[in-house]
Amino acid sequence: MRPGRRILGSEHLAGWVFVLPATVLIVVFGIIPIGWVVLLSFQHNDLLAAPTWAGLSNYRELVHDPEFRDSVRRTIVYTALFVPISVGGALAVALLLHSEIRFNRFYRTAVFVPVATSTVATGILFNWLLDPTYGIANYLLGKVGLGPYGFFQDPDQALYAIVAMTVWGWLGFDVIIYLAALQGIPGDVLEAAALDGAGRWATFRHVVLPLLSPATLFLVVWSTINALQVFDEIYVTTRGGPLQATTVIVYELYNQAFALFHAGYAAAIALVLFLITLVFSVLQLWVGNRRVHYSS
Amino acid sequence: MRMRLPFSPRHLALVPISALMLLPLVWMFVTSVETLDQTRHFPPTLIPSGFHWSNYRAAWDQAPFGRFFVNSLIVTGTAVASNLLFCSLAGYAFARLRFFGREVLFIALLATLMVPFQVIMIPTFLIVQHLGLVDSLGGLIAPNLVTPFGIFLLRQFFRTLPVDLEEAARIDGCTRLGVLFRIVLPLSLPALATLGIVTFLWTWNDFLWPLIVITSTDQSTVQLGLASFQGAHDTKWNLLMAGNVMALAPMLIVFVVAQRWFVRSLASTGIR
Amino acid sequence: MRRRLLLATALVAALSLAAGCGGGSGGSSGGRVNIVLWHGYVDTEGKAINAAAALFNKTHPKIHITVQNYGNSDYALQKVLTAIRGGSYPDIVYLYGSWAANVARTPHAVDIAPLIKSDPSIHWNDFWPAERQAVTVGDKIIGVPALVDNLALVYNKKLFRQAGIPFPTASWTWDDLRAAAQKLTNPSAKQFGWAYVNDASEDTVWRFDALLWQAGGDILTPDDKHAAFNSPAGVKAATLLQQMATIDHSIYLDSGNDNYANLFNSGKIGMLFTGPWDLSQFPDVDYGVQILPGDQNHQTISGPDQWVMLDNGDARTKAAWTFLKWFTSPTEAMRWSLATGDLPIRASETKLPAYQAYVKRYNGIATFVQNEGNALKARPVLVDYNEISQAMGQAIQAVLLGKAQPKQALDQAAAQVNQVLAQGG
Numbered sequence: 001m002r003p004g005r006r007i008l009g010s011e012h013l014a015g016w017v018f019v020l021p022a023t024v025l026i027v028v029f030g031i032i033p034i035g036w037v038v039l040l041s042f043q044h045n046d047l048l049a050a051p052t053w054a055g056l057s058n059y060r061e062l063v064h065d066p067e068f069r070d071s072v073r074r075t076i077v078y079t080a081l082f083v084p085i086s087v088g089g090a091l092a093v094a095l096l097l098h099s100e101i102r103f104n105r106f107y108r109t110a111v112f113v114p115v116a117t118s119t120v121a122t123g124i125l126f127n128w129l130l131d132p133t134y135g136i137a138n139y140l141l142g143k144v145g146l147g148p149y150g151f152f153q154d155p156d157q158a159l160y161a162i163v164a165m166t167v168w169g170w171l172g173f174d175v176i177i178y179l180a181a182l183q184g185i186p187g188d189v190l191e192a193a194a195l196d197g198a199g200r201w202a203t204f205r206h207v208v209l210p211l212l213s214p215a216t217l218f219l220v221v222w223s224t225i226n227a228l229q230v231f232d233e234i235y236v237t238t239r240g241g242p243l244q245a246t247t248v249i250v251y252e253l254y255n256q257a258f259a260l261f262h263a264g265y266a267a268a269i270a271l272v273l274f275l276i277t278l279v280f281s282v283l284q285l286w287v288g289n290r291r292v293h294y295s296s
Numbered sequence: 297m298r299m300r301l302p303f304s305p306r307h308l309a310l311v312p313i314s315a316l317m318l319l320p321l322v323w324m325f326v327t328s329v330e331t332l333d334q335t336r337h338f339p340p341t342l343i344p345s346g347f348h349w350s351n352y353r354a355a356w357d358q359a360p361f362g363r364f365f366v367n368s369l370i371v372t373g374t375a376v377a378s379n380l381l382f383c384s385l386a387g388y389a390f391a392r393l394r395f396f397g398r399e400v401l402f403i404a405l406l407a408t409l410m411v412p413f414q415v416i417m418i419p420t421f422l423i424v425q426h427l428g429l430v431d432s433l434g435g436l437i438a439p440n441l442v443t444p445f446g447i448f449l450l451r452q453f454f455r456t457l458p459v460d461l462e463e464a465a466r467i468d469g470c471t472r473l474g475v476l477f478r479i480v481l482p483l484s485l486p487a488l489a490t491l492g493i494v495t496f497l498w499t500w501n502d503f504l505w506p507l508i509v510i511t512s513t514d515q516s517t518v519q520l521g522l523a524s525f526q527g528a529h530d531t532k533w534n535l536l537m538a539g540n541v542m543a544l545a546p547m548l549i550v551f552v553v554a555q556r557w558f559v560r561s562l563a564s565t566g567i568r
Numbered sequence: 569m570r571r572r573l574l575l576a577t578a579l580v581a582a583l584s585l586a587a588g589c590g591g592g593s594g595g596s597s598g599g600r601v602n603i604v605l606w607h608g609y610v611d612t613e614g615k616a617i618n619a620a621a622a623l624f625n626k627t628h629p630k631i632h633i634t635v636q637n638y639g640n641s642d643y644a645l646q647k648v649l650t651a652i653r654g655g656s657y658p659d660i661v662y663l664y665g666s667w668a669a670n671v672a673r674t675p676h677a678v679d680i681a682p683l684i685k686s687d688p689s690i691h692w693n694d695f696w697p698a699e700r701q702a703v704t705v706g707d708k709i710i711g712v713p714a715l716v717d718n719l720a721l722v723y724n725k726k727l728f729r730q731a732g733i734p735f736p737t738a739s740w741t742w743d744d745l746r747a748a749a750q751k752l753t754n755p756s757a758k759q760f761g762w763a764y765v766n767d768a769s770e771d772t773v774w775r776f777d778a779l780l781w782q783a784g785g786d787i788l789t790p791d792d793k794h795a796a797f798n799s800p801a802g803v804k805a806a807t808l809l810q811q812m813a814t815i816d817h818s819i820y821l822d823s824g825n826d827n828y829a830n831l832f833n834s835g836k837i838g839m840l841f842t843g844p845w846d847l848s849q850f851p852d853v854d855y856g857v858q859i860l861p862g863d864q865n866h867q868t869i870s871g872p873d874q875w876v877m878l879d880n881g882d883a884r885t886k887a888a889w890t891f892l893k894w895f896t897s898p899t900e901a902m903r904w905s906l907a908t909g910d911l912p913i914r915a916s917e918t919k920l921p922a923y924q925a926y927v928k929r930y931n932g933i934a935t936f937v938q939n940e941g942n943a944l945k946a947r948p949v950l951v952d953y954n955e956i957s958q959a960m961g962q963a964i965q966a967v968l969l970g971k972a973q974p975k976q977a978l979d980q981a982a983a984q985v986n987q988v989l990a991q992g993g
Contacts, residue, residue, distance in 0.1 A: 011393055011394055011395060012394075012395040012396050013395075014389070014393055014395070014472050015389045015393035015394065015395025015396075015398065016389075016395055016396075018385045018386060018388060018389035018393065018472075019385070019386045019389045019390070019401065021382045021385065021386075021442070022382045022383065022385065022386035022405070022442045022447060023386070023401065023405065025382070025441050025442040026405050026408055026442055026444060028423060029420060029423065029438065029439040030405070030408030030409075030416075030444075031404070031408060032419065032423065033411075033416035033419035033420045033423065034408065034411050034416060035419075036416070036418075036419035036422075037411060037415050037416060037419065040415075047418070093313060096306050096309055096310055096313075097310070099304070099306060101304040101306050101307065103307075103310075105552065105555055106314070107310045107313075107314050108555060109548060109551060109552055109555075110313075110314035110317050110318050111313065111314065111317050112548075112551050113317050113318055113320065113321050113548070114317050114320065115497065116497060116501075116544055116547045116548065116551070117320045117321070117324075117540075117544065118501060118519075118522075118540060118543075121320055121323075121324055121537070121540055122320060125319065125320045125323055128338070128339060128340060129319075131339070134338060134339040135339070136339075168316070168317070171317075172317065173494070176490055176493065177449070177490060179486070180453070180486035180487050180489070180490045181453070181456070181486075183486040184453070184456055184457075184486065184487075211456070214452040214453070214455055214456050215452065215453075217452065218448060218449060218452045221448070222445065222448070225409055225410060228410075229410075229412050231412065231414075250412045250414070253412060253414065253415065254414055257414065257415070258414075266415060267415060270411050270412060270415040271411075273410070273411075273412070274407070274410045274411050277410035278403075278407055278410055281403075281406065281407075281410070282403065285403075294455040294456060
């Protein structure tokens with residue numbers, strides 16, 4: 001959608017006036033700090049002694065760093081699992097909650113609780129639930145003849161356990177977004193579809209789903225941005241292990257910056273992550289703009 | 297269209313889901329009423345052997361939590377209000393107005409979310425310091441006045457509204473600002489409620505930024521106060537969880553109250 | 569776009585310069601020097617530091633010290649780095665020993681070697697050897713000892729009696745440890761003989777270091793240029809861990825969340841290699857403390873932390889030095905230990921009358937104090953230490969999980985470490 005050519009047209013002016021406050025704030029607290037990070041990425045800097053100029057050598061090292069490559073691979077696997085499961089699961093739960101059944105308010109609040117719970121408490125809870133020896137998960141799975149599993153202690157399972165834990169922690173967030181969007185679907189549209197003889201599944205697929213597509217696009221983009229930056233939950237459980245199985249990009253970044261004092265290198269990692277995220281988001285928005293259905 | 301079944305099959309799915317989601321709250325509560333010695337067991341139990349409500353009093357007294365709650369409320373309340381305002385303005389512009397550089401600006405603002413906070417916290421601190429806001433509530437509020445998340449959310453939501461209403465109002469001579477405040481926002485209560493809840497959640501639960509910016513006790517927030525229960529090797533779990541339960545309460549209250557804006561009569565279509 | 573970036577960078581650079589001057593919230597007021605101390609103490613220790621500050625302020629009218637809690641120590645480094653970067657930092661800050669070499673690199677850290685030389689009242693040699701080693705970075709001394717501890721064998725007396733094993737003695741060997749662990753392990757009761765922290769962090773490494781030193785090995789060569797932990801001594805230590813974990817299954821592998829402490833308190837673990845800080849977490853256990861079982865010797869490892877002084881001008885540095893001398897003096901240090909259970913930081917404290925009250929109050933602490941004499945070697949104080957630690961941690965974790973053989977794992981880690989050391993940091 002190309003903007004019109006009347007640069008001084010009132011719509012252009014109005015547009016800029018409307019976005020100005022937010023833009024100024026985000027430039028000051030978002031863009032300028034990122035500029036600092038860009039500068040840092042061209043330095044050998046431990047944030048303690050005087051930095052030295054590194055030029056592109058941090059980036060060159062990054063390209064040849066197998067640990068970084070592995071962290072990228074793990075992050076993408078994590079994201080590819082987290083986004084569809086959490087968004088799809090949230091849609092299912094939102095549809096369940098979008099009704100007038102009794103205790104609805106209670107259910108909605110319950111679903112929201114994990115989102116409001118601190119990461120520390122969530123980590124402790126899952127460390128206990130998934131403990132190979134003493135946890136409830138293996139206990140229950142044993143009753144149906146499965147397991148025991150290592151979960152956080154097994155290098156082959158740890159990343160998937162983190163997926164489960166973070167889906168649990170964020171589902172409620174996606175649910176309330178979907179609930180808000182479902183509220184926006186006018187009742188008469190659904191009635192019209194029913195009158196036309198459309199079955200429930202057909203109504204869902206051809207009426208509800210397209211009307212939810214703006215929310216779906218939002219959630220997919222937002223979940224992707226967050227999934228690519230997953231850190232806190234890993235920090236309170238597996239600490240990047242075992243055997244680095246859960247060392248994702250931001251964990252590698254954190255380790256480089258605050259354990260190894262390679263802040264310049266960490267900044268380079270941050271910018272590469274930024275580019276990866278940007279590419280994903282732009283692609284998603286571009287596809288979304290073509291397929292998302294806005295007006296009713 | 298509204299049918300009230302005596303028993304809906306939805307309960308069959310919602311009960312186990314809710315149970316799973318409520319598990320941390322149950323554990324937190326049980327831990328919060330145990331004695332410290334009782335917490336030193338693994339695996340932990342979900343059934344309390346006694347109710348030591350005195351933990352709540354002890355937690356409250358351990359640090360000036362009254363002050364912390366006030367500080368957190370001020371910071372969070374301001375952040376919610378300013379986000380609702382600025383993100384509405386910007387979100388509406390991105391949704392409905394055509395202006396030069398719109399798409400690029402949108403991506404640029406969104407892009408600021410793509411760098412992890414761990415890296416930008418130091419330059420953000422330097423900026424806040426330059427503004428003279430270190431160790432003050434202003435320093436906590438300033439970086440949280442607007443989030444691109446809110447702009448994105450509202451932009452998506454505003455686009456789902458029928459354009460005819462707004463166009464009709466414009467033809468009637470309403471200014472764009474008027475259209476936003478009188479037509480669009482009243483129809484967007486669920487989205488605004490969502491943004492409000494989420495902003496509240498994030499600002500209330502924020503730990504790392506307050507840790508960096510605040511040093512004085514009387515400027516501390518609830519989350520910083522909770523950190524005082526955690527030593528390097530010796531955490532008072534019962535008091536910490538009592539504190540966590542107390543800190544969780546306002547959020548749940550906000551959520552329950554905001555639910556009324558989620559419930560819209562299914563018969564309404566918004567045509568006035 | 570480029571010009572905007574340049575403008576932005578210029579702006580940030582300008583901000584950094586502008587923010588660069590000025591000290592912390594200390595300063596002088598009416599002839600009195602104000603200094604600030606950052607710590608991570610909570611609870612009992614938090615009360616103790618506040619009491620110490622109040623006492624000092626009362627007895628030293630020319631100086632006023634303010635103590636502030638900097639939050640959880642995990643994030644403390646970030647807070648301190650930000651403060652140093654922002655140019656506004658405290659005069660004294662509590663830092664982990666593992667950060668010493670790195671912190672020494674900032675020009676703001678005060679080198680106290682000249683102060684020690686010119687002021688013998690600090691009685692520097694009264695501090696335990698391990699502490700003094702931990703703060704020595706090359707020619708500089710960058711901190712005053714704040715905390716010392718070491719690893720000893722803590723065991724559950726009831727479980728030992730139940731299994732019919734005599735309590736550990738001071739001449740226990742690795743074979744004794746292994747045999748006892750086997751007898752104390754009961755899969756159906758979900759009981760383990762020993763616990764080991766297996767999160768590949770320094771927690772994993774430093775226990776191994778004790779075993780390595782007991783077998784006569786070293787972490788690095790004397791010139792600090794090559795890895796030495798993959799020697800036969802190291803392989804022997806790693807093999808012990810491998811056998812106990814993968815053959816005997818007598819070790820509970822803790823994932824770094826300190827579950828082992830609660831498990832020990834619940835009577836599910838027979839023995840621990842741990843330090844005095846954990847003792848208060850075992851209210852339900854009748855525990856005993858013994859020096860570590862040995863191989864060629866019974867060496868242990870110590871983990872000192874320190875008070876680092878940051879430069880905010882001569883007046884404040886002098887005031888900070890006065891405080892630290894007072895705070896670490898035998899009387900005040902003993903008062904601190906009695907209140908908190910921390911080990912005495914000076915050898916001479918054991919001669920004070922208050923020391924008797926101290927060993928009486930804290931069950932088993934006397935063995936820890938005595939064990940400090942077994943802390944003969946220290947970890948290298950190098951800027952690259954954390955990279956060395958991570959390489960070793962990964963190797964030990966792999967061995968404990970049964971994913972690698974001791975020799976291969978240690979050799980691989982040694983190759984990594986040699987590369988890091990060759991690059992010179």
